[in-house]
Amino acid sequence: MLAIVLASGGMDSCVTTAIAAHESSEIAMLHVSYGQRTEQREQQAFNGIADFYGVTRRLVTSIAHLAQIGGSSLTDKNIEVTRANLASTEIPTSYVPFRNAHLLSIATSWAEVIGATRIYIGAVTEDSSGYPDCRPEFYEAFNRVIEVGTKPETRIKIVTPVITMKKSEIIQRGLHLNAPLHLTWSCYQAEDKACGICDSCALRLRGFREAGVSDPISYATPAI
């Protein structure tokens, strides 16, 4: 069974890659740059993880329209990347409108052409920033779109193996599967040393703290 893994190069997608590699006979890896601030660093992390798993089928693509459209601190330099407030129930400025639908569309087109039957994506609902396109019902709805929007003989399902996990559980699962967490990149705003204060860093650091292990990457600021 050939599976495609959508991987940003972050921790969730790294552990998702480890799970996909464990469950599939072959994995192909897909990375999409969309004009986010840290795209070079993410791509480096993506390639490091793909090398680690010996993946030869890779698709790295870049989409301009999410940056053209804007509306997010990740793609629009005029909108500040806010300090994390993990207690807030508001959707943070880092929300890229409907981003995961773009990623899944690309993965589905590629899957239909290369004959992959699974698309793995490391979306996380609970212990996350509250993005609407990270919830299970989004993936259920998208599976239906794939079912009716591809050729009759095409069979592709989205798999979200970490969606209900807490960050600390993802870390533990990754350690158990020997996933290369040291190669991952999560920070939303820096490319040399992780900032430690954006939403993504804050979630990651809290996860390591709760897992009782130390994060193998280094930070510009002390852990919050």
Add this chain to the structure above:
Amino acid sequence: MLAIVLASGGMDSCVTTAIAAHESSEIAMLHVSYGQRTEQREQQAFNGIADFYGVTRRLVTSIAHLAQIGGSSLTDKNIEVTRANLASTEIPTSYVPFRNAHLLSIATSWAEVIGATRIYIGAVTEDSSGYPDCRPEFYEAFNRVIEVGTKPETRIKIVTPVITMKKSEIIQRGLHLNAPLHLTWSCYQAEDKACGICDSCALRLRGFREAGVSDPISYATPAI
């Protein structure tokens, strides 16, 4: 009510634009190039139609991944654009895997940012090439994805006003609304004179014949 119209520059999207302009207080127009053979000519048609309707909000974007992924005669020069066989029930080589999901994703992100509540798309089921992503159930499923994959306060619905129409009915509706059919481009393979023999030309010519009016654009070959 602000509406986005997805427009290739073809006849179906031109008439859809006419309908959207009739039903909305303002329209914004979106065109996506995806490495298809006739993208320059399509973009010219798109801009002609947008000028005709005095549309100031336009987003023209280009995606590389559908051409990278291939699998279609529209994006891969190694796959021939086949002569039309309108009696066939096979999906033709011009099928671009899952293409309309990409277009809708872009439209949805843009709609969420600019506050549009309707996305018009000129998909046609019956009198078409049988692409799976042109059927009503695809759009119903995608509406559900939008509902669960965007912010709670976001309200966006896809509108497919010509989906059940025959080509001849689309032409008649267009004439009734004074749509600029002379500015449209449908041919899959030529950019100077329409070939008259590809699927898209054949469907268009049959539509005009059935509508009992003559096509205002010119063809390289006599009508089949």
